[in-house]
Amino acid sequence: MIKMRLVRLLQGAGKNIIYQIIWQTAVLIAQIVIVQALANFIAAIRQEELLGQQIAVTLITILIGSSICFFGHRLYSRAGYRATRDVKRLLRQKIYEKVLRLGPSYKEQSKSIAIVQMAGEGVEQLETYFGQYLSQFFYALIAPLILFAYLSFTVSVKVALTLYVTVWLIPPVIMIVMIVAKKLLSKYFKSYYNLGGNFLEKLRGMTTLKIYQADEAAAASMDEEAENFRKITMKVLLMQLNSISVMDAITYVGACGGIIVALHLFAAGTISLAEAIVVLFLALEFFLPMRALGSLFHIGMNGIKAADRIFAFLDLPEPTTGEKELMADRIAIELQHLTFAYEPSRTILQDVNITIAPGSFISLVGVSGSGKSTIASLIMGKHRTYNGQIKFNGTELSDYTCHSIMDNITLVGSNSWIFQGTVRDNLLQGKATATLAEMEKALEEVNLLNFVRERGGLDMPVMTNGSNLSGGQKQRLALARALLHDTPVYIFDEATSNVDVESETLIMQVIHQLAARKTILFISHKLANVAGSDKIYLLQNGKVAEAGTQAELMELQGTYYKLFTEQKRLLRFSTTKEGEQA
Numbered sequence: 001m002i003k004m005r006l007v008r009l010l011q012g013a014g015k016n017i018i019y020q021i022i023w024q025t026a027v028l029i030a031q032i033v034i035v036q037a038l039a040n041f042i043a044a045i046r047q048e049e050l051l052g053q054q055i056a057v058t059l060i061t062i063l064i065g066s067s068i069c070f071f072g073h074r075l076y077s078r079a080g081y082r083a084t085r086d087v088k089r090l091l092r093q094k095i096y097e098k099v100l101r102l103g104p105s106y107k108e109q110s111k112s113i114a115i116v117q118m119a120g121e122g123v124e125q126l127e128t129y130f131g132q133y134l135s136q137f138f139y140a141l142i143a144p145l146i147l148f149a150y151l152s153f154t155v156s157v158k159v160a161l162t163l164y165v166t167v168w169l170i171p172p173v174i175m176i177v178m179i180v181a182k183k184l185l186s187k188y189f190k191s192y193y194n195l196g197g198n199f200l201e202k203l204r205g206m207t208t209l210k211i212y213q214a215d216e217a218a219a220a221s222m223d224e225e226a227e228n229f230r231k232i233t234m235k236v237l238l239m240q241l242n243s244i245s246v247m248d249a250i251t252y253v254g255a256c257g258g259i260i261v262a263l264h265l266f267a268a269g270t271i272s273l274a275e276a277i278v279v280l281f282l283a284l285e286f287f288l289p290m291r292a293l294g295s296l297f298h299i300g301m302n303g304i305k306a307a308d309r310i311f312a313f314l315d316l317p318e319p320t321t322g323e324k325e326l327m328a329d330r331i332a333i334e335l336q337h338l339t340f341a342y343e344p345s346r347t348i349l350q351d352v353n354i355t356i357a358p359g360s361f362i363s364l365v366g367v368s369g370s371g372k373s374t375i376a377s378l379i380m381g382k383h384r385t386y387n388g389q390i391k392f393n394g395t396e397l398s399d400y401t402c403h404s405i406m407d408n409i410t411l412v413g414s415n416s417w418i419f420q421g422t423v424r425d426n427l428l429q430g431k432a433t434a435t436l437a438e439m440e441k442a443l444e445e446v447n448l449l450n451f452v453r454e455r456g457g458l459d460m461p462v463m464t465n466g467s468n469l470s471g472g473q474k475q476r477l478a479l480a481r482a483l484l485h486d487t488p489v490y491i492f493d494e495a496t497s498n499v500d501v502e503s504e505t506l507i508m509q510v511i512h513q514l515a516a517r518k519t520i521l522f523i524s525h526k527l528a529n530v531a532g533s534d535k536i537y538l539l540q541n542g543k544v545a546e547a548g549t550q551a552e553l554m555e556l557q558g559t560y561y562k563l564f565t566e567q568k569r570l571l572r573f574s575t576t577k578e579g580e581q582a
Ligand SMILES: Nc1ncnc2c1ncn2[C@@H]1O[C@H](COP(=O)(O)OP(=O)(O)OP(=O)(O)O)[C@@H](O)[C@H]1O
Pocket: 342, 343, 348, 366, 367, 368, 369, 370, 371, 372, 373, 374, 375
């Protein structure tokens, strides 16, 4: 019912929970005093012994008691807010830091949408847990004890005991609900996260769904998922309502029981009218704290379940990153006996040996699915579960800090993400301190400067993922950003696919210029673009099948030779066709 790991998160804010309990107790005592004053007042009227002084005392007591109740409630809420505020911030910070520590491989362990939901709504679910549930848990134990002590001393032990014992029928109900809720809430959250994730994916792929007219089928499957979510939500609500009904029944039956015992004693002349009135007013108060705990309990359980997910995420194993900083202008990369699998059942790379000397232009070719991009990801430190060695200047990749790898290697893929904002925003991601001249030079190099200038300069607005740019412009802007990053090593993974011929030629020119001062690993399907490489590695089924210069590979007359001649033949064929059409 109380999760110690969550409580520990409170740190210094834990005192606010104690303040909450103090304020709740103060309000209860004020209520008891008001009730006692009112009971005395009514008894005095009944016995026609009412004096002016008693009226004044009753009024003053009610006034002071009500003020304590008013301010007590306010201070209780404030302490609750303070307890929650810091915990929410701390948890979000922990999630954020965890994502950073997981590094580029975080997606392998958790979906992005799950992290977003966890840090947003998941953390928000803990609001009630810290803001109300925790203090209520202790208050529900303290309040019946105070009332029991008061009624035992001032009225009758028999009445106090009847009420006190009945209160303890509520916790078993809470326990039963807890057992059912645990199972139900696991299903509820699973369904909730799946629905959120699928909705986002369908939203992202809306254009594709429309093109293939698959949007209706997608909507139908979303409807089905939403319906399942609705059903499980209704089950959770039903469980909550049923348990509240049972707790209500215990509350009213118990309070009536106490009142009946008190009336019986009053009729027998054992207790006075004032004492009977006190029981009448306070009987319900015995049960209300425990009942409130019962209803907060459901929300508290939601918070605990959300916390379980957050803690499971925070406990994910982190890639072991080293302490070393990679600080060199020239970096040699060596892949030695590299073997890797995403899933244990399927080896993707097997005993791969590749040497990338500083300042060299190395190309990686091979049919689709042969493992080229996987090699790029491994060099970037995205996957750490490989066998063999990946060495930078003779030291294993895992000995370096994660950011030091990012500081030294820039990966430009075929579909680099362009962020919503301005051209300047995107360029500054490459180099946060870039000057105007540096940004313009980078744009000039990729032949975008005039285009950008005509549209407001560096403040030209860019829409999400560069949707107001052509494919070629987008890729050239990504290249300009990469140039600003200015790292010793660049990896281009199909950087020229999906772009127009003009952009492709320009990008290749920039890459070749860059090769004069940087180390380049170039991945491409198009063999014409790799011809000038210092060395070409041909991957086949995750193994290096052939390696050498263009001339050496052609002389070998192996797979590379066949692919190259085939591509050349196709190119000649399409050029001839274009010529005929012209
Ligand atoms: N995250 C992943 N989980 C599981 N398998 C994966 C994952 N990413 C890639 N693969 C598999 O690994 C194999 C190699 O993929 P990779 O992307 O490295 O090939 P590639 O040579 O770059 O292909 P292409 O030229 O089409 O980009 C493929 O069979 C692919 O299905």
